[in-house]
Amino acid sequence: MEGYDYNELLGVGRVSADALEFSKKVIKPGVKLLDAAEQIEAFMKGRGCEFSFPINLSVNEQAAHYTPPFDDKSVFSENSVVKVDLGARKGFYLTDCAITIDLSGEHSKLCEAAVEALDAAISIVRSGVEVCRIGAAIEEVGRRFGLKPIRNLGGHGIEKDELHADVFIPNYDNGDNTRLEEGQVIAIEPFFTEGSAGMVGDGDIVEIFQRHGDSRPRSNVSRELLEEIESRYITYPFAARWLYADKKWDNEFKVKRALSDLVSSEAIEPFPVLVEKSDGIVAQAEKELIVERDSCRIVT
Numbered sequence: 001m002e003g004y005d006y007n008e009l010l011g012v013g014r015v016s017a018d019a020l021e022f023s024k025k026v027i028k029p030g031v032k033l034l035d036a037a038e039q040i041e042a043f044m045k046g047r048g049c050e051f052s053f054p055i056n057l058s059v060n061e062q063a064a065h066y067t068p069p070f071d072d073k074s075v076f077s078e079n080s081v082v083k084v085d086l087g088a089r090k091g092f093y094l095t096d097c098a099i100t101i102d103l104s105g106e107h108s109k110l111c112e113a114a115v116e117a118l119d120a121a122i123s124i125v126r127s128g129v130e131v132c133r134i135g136a137a138i139e140e141v142g143r144r145f146g147l148k149p150i151r152n153l154g155g156h157g158i159e160k161d162e163l164h165a166d167v168f169i170p171n172y173d174n175g176d177n178t179r180l181e182e183g184q185v186i187a188i189e190p191f192f193t194e195g196s197a198g199m200v201g202d203g204d205i206v207e208i209f210q211r212h213g214d215s216r217p218r219s220n221v222s223r224e225l226l227e228e229i230e231s232r233y234i235t236y237p238f239a240a241r242w243l244y245a246d247k248k249w250d251n252e253f254k255v256k257r258a259l260s261d262l263v264s265s266e267a268i269e270p271f272p273v274l275v276e277k278s279d280g281i282v283a284q285a286e287k288e289l290i291v292e293r294d295s296c297r298i299v300t
């Protein structure tokens with residue numbers, strides 16, 4: 001990539017990897033999800049980073065996209081299986097990585113499978129490898145553990161300023177012969193479920209949004225909020241809870257109405273929580289890496 005300093009990216013990746021380690025200390029039964037989210041985001045801020053997206057703390061059958069609302073009272077339970085998906089960002093250097101924390105220890109096979117599949121995938125990454133081969137390697141580990149991969153989630157290319165860039169890296173052999181290229185930055189993220197569907201669908205909760213396109217709403221309040229979003233988060237995904245930190249936007253009713261107006265006028269895109277379709281427990285493991293000629297370099 002032109003004008004792209006891989007060393008900068010590796011520095012940001014270090015922060016994300018450390019934040020995942022830190023999250024293991026924070027996430028315990030009885031801890032509020034909101035407190036955990038704020039502490040882990042503060043950890044990344046403390047290391048001089050912004051965010052590629054708000055931290056996702058998705059529990060049990062939620063596969064992704066849960067970030068606590070500003071007034072979230074919920075706590076992790078003894079049985080929570082928590083997907084921590086986060087990404088520190090500096091300028092246009094974006095990172096993305098995830099671990100699963102199994103608080104009861106009763107889903108260790110599920111979590112182990114995700115980590116093993118990620119390792120198996122990473123071991124075959126090199127320039128020229130077909131993405132379906134990576135998917136096949138992930139699927140094979142799932143088969144060994146008797147688990148289904150989530151077929152409609154997968155890894156992705158990461159470019160300057162773009163978290164979900166062109167290449168899609170499946171979690172099963174989808175027959176896609178696209179080849180990885182030297183210098184490409186990608187994230188690989190196997191998801192497995194104990195459920196029978198192996199698919200996710202949109203849930204009812206929406207706490208993550210992103211500016212897209214250039215349409216502007218008619219209402220003054222919504223326009224004002226949109227300007228705030230553009231100046232604070234540019235085109236990066238943001239959490240609704242981040243808005244409430246500002247006195248001007250601490251009115252719940254006003255913010256919710258403006259956000260839903262911005263969604264219906266297509267000025268921002270909503271990212272609903274993704275839930276496994278058979279309500280199966282889900283585990284995920286994710287790392288970002290740089291494709292090299294004969295192997296790869298881990299970023300996170």
Ligand code: CO
Pocket residue numbers: 096097155156187189286
């Ligand atoms: Co990702």
